[in-house]
Amino acid sequence: MRVCYELHKAPIRHLQSLFSSSCFLGILLVALVLLLPISSDACGAPPRYISMMLQDQPNDVYQPGDRVEYQCRPGYMHTLYPLFLSSVCQPDNTWEPLHEACTKKPCPQLRDPTNGQVVYVNGTHQFGSQAHYVCNDGYYLIGTKILYCELSGTTVEWSGNPPQCERILCKPPGQIANGIYTNSHKDTFQYNEVVIYVCNPSNGPDEYSLVGESRLVCSGHNHWSSDPPECKVVKCQYPVLANGRLVSGVGKTFYYKIMVIVECLKGFYLEGSNIISCGPNNTWEPAMPTCVKGSQHTTYIT
Numbered sequence: 001m002r003v004c005y006e007l008h009k010a011p012i013r014h015l016q017s018l019f020s021s022s023c024f025l026g027i028l029l030v031a032l033v034l035l036l037p038i039s040s041d042a043c044g045a046p047p048r049y050i051s052m053m054l055q056d057q058p059n060d061v062y063q064p065g066d067r068v069e070y071q072c073r074p075g076y077m078h079t080l081y082p083l084f085l086s087s088v089c090q091p092d093n094t095w096e097p098l099h100e101a102c103t104k105k106p107c108p109q110l111r112d113p114t115n116g117q118v119v120y121v122n123g124t125h126q127f128g129s130q131a132h133y134v135c136n137d138g139y140y141l142i143g144t145k146i147l148y149c150e151l152s153g154t155t156v157e158w159s160g161n162p163p164q165c166e167r168i169l170c171k172p173p174g175q176i177a178n179g180i181y182t183n184s185h186k187d188t189f190q191y192n193e194v195v196i197y198v199c200n201p202s203n204g205p206d207e208y209s210l211v212g213e214s215r216l217v218c219s220g221h222n223h224w225s226s227d228p229p230e231c232k233v234v235k236c237q238y239p240v241l242a243n244g245r246l247v248s249g250v251g252k253t254f255y256y257k258i259m260v261i262v263e264c265l266k267g268f269y270l271e272g273s274n275i276i277s278c279g280p281n282n283t284w285e286p287a288m289p290t291c292v293k294g295s296q297h298t299t300y301i302t
Contacts, residue, residue: 041093042062043089044062046068046087046095049070050073051076051104052070052071052085052100053073054068054071056068056069062089064090066088066089067087068087069086070098070101072085075151076102076103076105077102078101079101085098086098103126104124104127106124106156107149108158109125110131110147110158111162113133114165115136115138115167116139116165117133117134118162120132125149127149128149128150130146131148131158133145133162133163138192139165140166140220142163142164142166143161143162144160144163167191168218168221169190169218170220171187171188172187172188172189173195174227174228175228176197176228177230178199178200178208179197179198179229179230179231181195181197182195189218192217192218193217194215195215195216197214197215197216198214199231206253208233209233209255209256210230211231211234212229213225213227234281235253235255235256236255236278237254238254239254239276239284239288241264241288241289241291242291243264243268243291244263244264244268244270245262245263247263248261254278256280257278258277259276259277260276261274267293267295268293268294269294270292271291271292272287273286
């Protein structure tokens with residue numbers, strides 16, 4: 001716009017110098033470029049494929065008639081014959097259509113382990129697949145649970161050796177003081193086998209109480225369903241409730257798990273639970289309630 005304005009305003013005697021200026025030469029070059037035919041006789045980058053890749057490094061420009069060769073990617077193999085692994089730049093500057101010509105290589109078929117099975121996550125044992133091993137009930141896995149079909153040089157192999165399924169057995173559970181368990185003479189126990197703990201008779205005035213689970217199950221390899229219980233004397237003090245009384249469970253001795261019910265005298269209301277039991281630490285659970293003076297009605301927590 002600036003040059004056109006100068007042409008309009010410039011005196012005739014200055015036209016010669018204006019036409020010889022570098023500004024006018026620039027305008028002339030732009031005009032010549034605009035007059036050239038607009039064309040792009042070249043293909044874009046060769047198409048990419050999931051299973052195939054170019055054999056050689058790609059060029060910057062491809063002219064019609066240029067051909068590119070493909071090869072299978074690592075982990076893939078040819079499936080078509082003859083092998084159509086090349087594409088040609090067409091006169092309309094597009095690449096000749098080419099279908100995927102390679103598929104994933106298969107890893108060796110795996111056998112089910114004795115007393116177990118192998119499960120292919122995606123239903124195949126091809127490159128990229130996973131093999132999950134599971135054991136039958138009563139057996140446990142020794143080895144790697146999941147194998148992967150992966151590259152190994154120019155081929156594909158499983159990532160490790162197949163595991164095994166072994167029978168679940170338990171070592172004897174722990175011995176306890178003042179008690180015994182059934183079948184204590186055995187060295188090993190089968191899966192789901194049960195032992196029962198009982199307490200010995202006490203030599204003192206108070207009997208032993210079994211605190212914990214009396215029934216243990218062999219639930220895994222050398223794993224019992226819970227820790228062994230204890231056999232000990234558990235005895236709580238007489239439950240004295242100020243401004244209250246025992247309704248149920250009245251006795252002289254209160255051993256483990258003995259339950260009592262309390263209530264408040266007239267003119268008092270209960271704060272806490274009206275049902276308490278003798279806990280394993282020789283204390284009442286929950287804590288002893290209290291009787292508060294007032295006209296609020298007693299609320300029993302059951």
